[in-house]
Amino acid sequence: MSPKTLYDKIWDAHVADESADGTCLLYIDRHLVHEVTSPQAFEGLRMAGRTVRAPDKTIAVPDHNVPTTLDRANAETMTEDSRIQVEALDTNAKEFGIHYYPVSDVRQGIVHIVGPEQGWTLPGMTVVCGDSHTATHGAFGALAHGIGTSEVEHVLATQTLIQKKSKNFKVEITGKLNPGVTAKDITMHIIGETGTAGGTGYVIEYCGEAIRDLSMEGRMTVCNMAIEGGARAGLIAPDEKTYAYCKGRPNAPTGAEWGEAQAWWETLYSDEGAHWDLELTIKGEDIAPSVTWGTSPEDVLPITATVPDPASFKGGKVDAAARSIEYMGLTAGQKLTDIEIDTVFIGSCTNGRIEDLRAAAEILKGKKVKDGMRAMVVPGSGLVRAQAEEEGLADIFKDAGFEWRMAGCSMCLAMNPDQLAEGERCASTSNRNFEGRQGYKGRTHLVSPGMAAAAAVTGHLTDVRELM
Numbered sequence: 001m002s003p004k005t006l007y008d009k010i011w012d013a014h015v016a017d018e019s020a021d022g023t024c025l026l027y028i029d030r031h032l033v034h035e036v037t038s039p040q041a042f043e044g045l046r047m048a049g050r051t052v053r054a055p056d057k058t059i060a061v062p063d064h065n066v067p068t069t070l071d072r073a074n075a076e077t078m079t080e081d082s083r084i085q086v087e088a089l090d091t092n093a094k095e096f097g098i099h100y101y102p103v104s105d106v107r108q109g110i111v112h113i114v115g116p117e118q119g120w121t122l123p124g125m126t127v128v129c130g131d132s133h134t135a136t137h138g139a140f141g142a143l144a145h146g147i148g149t150s151e152v153e154h155v156l157a158t159q160t161l162i163q164k165k166s167k168n169f170k171v172e173i174t175g176k177l178n179p180g181v182t183a184k185d186i187t188m189h190i191i192g193e194t195g196t197a198g199g200t201g202y203v204i205e206y207c208g209e210a211i212r213d214l215s216m217e218g219r220m221t222v223c224n225m226a227i228e229g230g231a232r233a234g235l236i237a238p239d240e241k242t243y244a245y246c247k248g249r250p251n252a253p254t255g256a257e258w259g260e261a262q263a264w265w266e267t268l269y270s271d272e273g274a275h276w277d278l279e280l281t282i283k284g285e286d287i288a289p290s291v292t293w294g295t296s297p298e299d300v301l302p303i304t305a306t307v308p309d310p311a312s313f314k315g316g317k318v319d320a321a322a323r324s325i326e327y328m329g330l331t332a333g334q335k336l337t338d339i340e341i342d343t344v345f346i347g348s349c350t351n352g353r354i355e356d357l358r359a360a361a362e363i364l365k366g367k368k369v370k371d372g373m374r375a376m377v378v379p380g381s382g383l384v385r386a387q388a389e390e391e392g393l394a395d396i397f398k399d400a401g402f403e404w405r406m407a408g409c410s411m412c413l414a415m416n417p418d419q420l421a422e423g424e425r426c427a428s429t430s431n432r433n434f435e436g437r438q439g440y441k442g443r444t445h446l447v448s449p450g451m452a453a454a455a456a457v458t459g460h461l462t463d464v465r466e467l468m
């Protein structure tokens, strides 16, 4: 048998049918559903008089629109649109008999945090969701990617998806990371190198010592932003850390089934001599604590750098950089650490897990948020929130002056009450810094949780290593 990549192996294990032009029908193991991209899909089923093909493999949770304030049970804090979407999910989940974690359930949270946490996401699976950051689940060695609403309907009805195979892209991060450098910095650094279109047409497998050394939380952060680099999906081969994370989760296999599953998972790695269409190697030691200066995730630099001169770019990027700098209210040549901020957001499916909160709390311990700043922590799920309270992290955040919120997407995107006002500038642990992403004319600087905490203390973008 010819050597295969991890992606080839998962793909081959799920192809139900292949036509002459290479279009395939893939079997889907897990279908995650949230309130924004599912209402029309369920409506489509209803109109056609169809049911959900595999309700036991379909998991729904509201996350994008839900308020994160403590009084959120009071639906009046939601806009009319949001309320309609969340109510539709409530109704659809009940009517179609799928697994559901409503807002009142402590397990509710961002769909990409809830899936792994509840043991729905396992190695070797195909995982889809009507959401681009489904790439997150690739951290388990699952083939996971976003789909559109019409595909959501197709998967609900048939548990299959029509797909063409992508190409194989290997991204290796060698050696060790320096202190203060995190999974977030790895993933932003990669996009800085490849650009936001560099991964187009590929599934990326992340490998190398620095990736192996990451916890499952860190691996999820890396895969989460595969989509920001344009890739169809990101993958990391499963190992002992993966099995340890999955074992004992509510929906993970048990007993003999666990043994059988693990035996298969252990075959899930890229074979020696497998074919790569593209390869990139980065030395772990070359990655610095990073921050974005512009309005695209590829506009990223080490925190020690200065705002670039648009003339230093090539082609269309010259104008794009000038426009970004203007939108961001910056000046070429300005030190990144001189950029003053007024808002700090710690959360999202990129950095809303327990390890992220630990990293931020570590920096904040015994310190205060700078006067006049707005700082909030939004745990990625109710269970992350509960664990952080148990570990004393919540007290560190509250004592420092952070708002301690309920779980949801929150200020990652302006679809709920947590938004930036015009001109406000935020150090954010999320994954997108597009114009208006966190609110109309809001300005976003993407950073790691430690860097966000450091900025909250000083009031400007700060090298986390100075506070370590």
Ligand SMILES: CC(C)[C@H](C(=O)O)[C@@H](O)C(=O)O
Pocket: 036, 037, 064, 130, 131, 132, 133, 146, 413
């Ligand atoms: C609302 C949803 C469809 C969207 C996505 O697909 O990613 C959102 O989660 C985002 O991060 O922009």
Ligand code: SF4
Pocket: 063, 064, 110, 112, 131, 133, 348, 349, 350, 408, 409, 412, 413, 430, 431
């Ligand atoms: S946290 Fe942000 S990136 Fe993640 S699913 Fe929600 S809106 Fe999308």
